[in-house]
Amino acid sequence: MESVINSIGIVSPLDYEFGNGDGGIGLDNGETFGPITVRYETYGTLNAERSNAVLVVHAFSGDAHAAGKHGSTDRSDGWWDSMIGPGKGLDTSKYFVICSNVLGGCRGTTGPSSINPATGREYGMTFPVITIHDMVKVQKRLLDHLEIEKLVTVIGGSMGGMQALDWAVAYPETVRSAVVLAATARLNAQGIAFNAVGRNAIMTDPAWNNGDYYGKTVPARGLATARMVGHITYLSDESMRMKFGRKLRERETYGYDFADVFEIESYLSHQGDKFVERFDANSYIYISKALDYFDLGDRYGGLAEALARATAKFLVISFSSDWLYPTYQSKEIVFALMKSNKDVSFTELSSPYGHDSFLLETERQATIISSFLDTVDGQRR
Amino acid sequence: MDNGGRQHISYDEIVRIVEPGSTVLDLGCGDGELLGRLVGEKQVRGRGVEIEEEMILRCISKGISVFQGNLDEGLKDYGTKSYDYVILSETLQVVRHPVLLIEEMLRVGRRAIVSFPNFGYFFVRLQLLARGRMPVSKSLPYQWYDTPNIHLCTRNDFVVLCRRLNAGIIREIALRHDRRLRLLPRNLAATEVLFVVERW
Numbered sequence: 001m002e003s004v005i006n007s008i009g010i011v012s013p014l015d016y017e018f019g020n021g022d023g024g025i026g027l028d029n030g031e032t033f034g035p036i037t038v039r040y041e042t043y044g045t046l047n048a049e050r051s052n053a054v055l056v057v058h059a060f061s062g063d064a065h066a067a068g069k070h071g072s073t074d075r076s077d078g079w080w081d082s083m084i085g086p087g088k089g090l091d092t093s094k095y096f097v098i099c100s101n102v103l104g105g106c107r108g109t110t111g112p113s114s115i116n117p118a119t120g121r122e123y124g125m126t127f128p129v130i131t132i133h134d135m136v137k138v139q140k141r142l143l144d145h146l147e148i149e150k151l152v153t154v155i156g157g158s159m160g161g162m163q164a165l166d167w168a169v170a171y172p173e174t175v176r177s178a179v180v181l182a183a184t185a186r187l188n189a190q191g192i193a194f195n196a197v198g199r200n201a202i203m204t205d206p207a208w209n210n211g212d213y214y215g216k217t218v219p220a221r222g223l224a225t226a227r228m229v230g231h232i233t234y235l236s237d238e239s240m241r242m243k244f245g246r247k248l249r250e251r252e253t254y255g256y257d258f259a260d261v262f263e264i265e266s267y268l269s270h271q272g273d274k275f276v277e278r279f280d281a282n283s284y285i286y287i288s289k290a291l292d293y294f295d296l297g298d299r300y301g302g303l304a305e306a307l308a309r310a311t312a313k314f315l316v317i318s319f320s321s322d323w324l325y326p327t328y329q330s331k332e333i334v335f336a337l338m339k340s341n342k343d344v345s346f347t348e349l350s351s352p353y354g355h356d357s358f359l360l361e362t363e364r365q366a367t368i369i370s371s372f373l374d375t376v377d378g379q380r381r
Numbered sequence: 382m383d384n385g386g387r388q389h390i391s392y393d394e395i396v397r398i399v400e401p402g403s404t405v406l407d408l409g410c411g412d413g414e415l416l417g418r419l420v421g422e423k424q425v426r427g428r429g430v431e432i433e434e435e436m437i438l439r440c441i442s443k444g445i446s447v448f449q450g451n452l453d454e455g456l457k458d459y460g461t462k463s464y465d466y467v468i469l470s471e472t473l474q475v476v477r478h479p480v481l482l483i484e485e486m487l488r489v490g491r492r493a494i495v496s497f498p499n500f501g502y503f504f505v506r507l508q509l510l511a512r513g514r515m516p517v518s519k520s521l522p523y524q525w526y527d528t529p530n531i532h533l534c535t536r537n538d539f540v541v542l543c544r545r546l547n548a549g550i551i552r553e554i555a556l557r558h559d560r561r562l563r564l565l566p567r568n569l570a571a572t573e574v575l576f577v578v579e580r581w
Contacts, residue, residue: 335458347449375444
């Protein structure tokens with residue numbers, strides 16, 4: 001019942017298109033790209049001073065639909081509905097919350113599955129290679145369009161945390177605070193390795209066909225496998241042990257055959273198949289590459305130098321069982337911020353859920369984040 | 382960390398000592414009360430280090446920058462002389478490597494402020510001497526079996542340690558419960574002592 005009371009209710013996605021006449025945005029790879037459609041949703045009300053906006057940035061497989069439902073028959077809520085709503089961690093009775101699908105995505109914002117107006121066909125692998133910073137640039141254009149000059153905070157987990165960091169460094173005048181959850185300032189070799197496996201699974205699926213599969217058979221097997229690998233990295237030994245252990249599925253004894261015998265197997269298969277229904281394989285390739293290339297300090301001569309540009313107040317949270325973006329990576333961000341005397345708080349929340357903790361440990365996160373945001377509005381004490 | 386609510390006495394003294402506008406690192410900052418006062422009364426730029434999640438939350442809701450960390454891991458990620466003051470208030474006795482930590486404080490801070498319960502206090506001595514029991518007092522409220530205090534020392538012990546570490550004592554304030562102690566022998570009469578030290 002509570003979720004009904006605190007829910008945003010029915011929300012409608014919006015589209016903003018730019019870059020038709022003016023050539024779009026300059027990408028990190030040197031190209032100018034446009035036009036770009038940005039799919040976004042907003043929750044709450046922008047105040048008269050336009051000063052209560054919060055930008056939520058999503059992770060790899062997320063989208064603009066962060067909270068509420070799309071219709072009264074919609075069974076699932078937005079991906080961060082537990083965090084966004086009246087009285088929740090991101091309180092929509094106080095804040096105007098914006099969430100947009102990232103550039104390169106496949107959930108409404110322009111990506112490889114979008115039609116290239118120049119050819120009338122899907123971009124596929126002719127889509128330019130994009131970066132986290134390119135995603136942020138597109139979000140900045142959206143904010144300009146919404147006439148929002150200051151953000152109370154930019155908040156995100158995982159790839160969202162990377163974008164939040166990039167925001168604080170690239171647009172210090174816009175960002176009053178940044179909340180960086182389960183993130184890193186640069187993807188480590190382990191992370192790149194898992195992304196490589198995912199891309200490999202897709203690209204070796206014959207249906208992938210060099211990215212040219214639209215209107216034909218999609219590389220479902222490859223994408224599902226990529227998702228299975230990815231999904232494992234979001235869990236932890238402990239969470240898998242608690243949830244599945246060695247439990248068998250629909251049988252009492254092993255049977256010694258090659259069926260999905262164990263529950264964890266069928267769970268992963270299911271996750272893989274479900275993913276294929278809502279995600280584009282080429283988007284997977286492009287976004288995973290964007291993650292690989294992410295190194296916040298790279299363009300500024302070092303992480304501390306990059307973060308020295310920021311004027312935001314930071315809250316950095318890591319999770320004890322997250323082995324994909326381990327705590328030491330969050331601490332690296334924090335110590336780099338401390339070097340230039342930035343206002344930063346850090347906590348490692350103890351949680352068994354691995355990297356996914358940032359989506360699951362809502363209650364403790366909500367308390368910390370809402371208290372943090374309260375002090376962003378207050379005077380610097 | 383639960384210090385039985387005694388810390389406030391030495392907080393007054395610390396607030397008095399710290400010059401306005403200083404940079405302060407408070408190790409084992411608890412709920413951020415001292416830092417809050419230093420920010421409010423002395424306009425310091427402060428940061429706390431604390432291990433407990435609940436305390437972290439209280440610091441954050443006060444708007445205080447706090448880092449969740451374990452002092453037993455040292456201060457290796459903090460730059461040399463990066464703070465005017467590094468404070469260790471009522472925490473010395475619970476850390477695993479007090480000498481290492483004091484040395485680190487002297488490296489990271491221009492000055493270190495250390496306060497701790499004085500185990501040389503006559504009532505403490507008396508309990509051991511007369512009753513043959515581990516001392517329990519207002520400053521040392523724990524039974525031997527549930528105390529977090531693993532490195533208790535006397536005021537004199539600390540002075541000797543400072544000499545050994547080549548650390549100069551700039552100031553010493555002895556407290557007896559809620560007031561400053563002036564004439565009596567400190568090691569015997571102080572329930573709590575506070576030192577400001579710097580590397581010579």
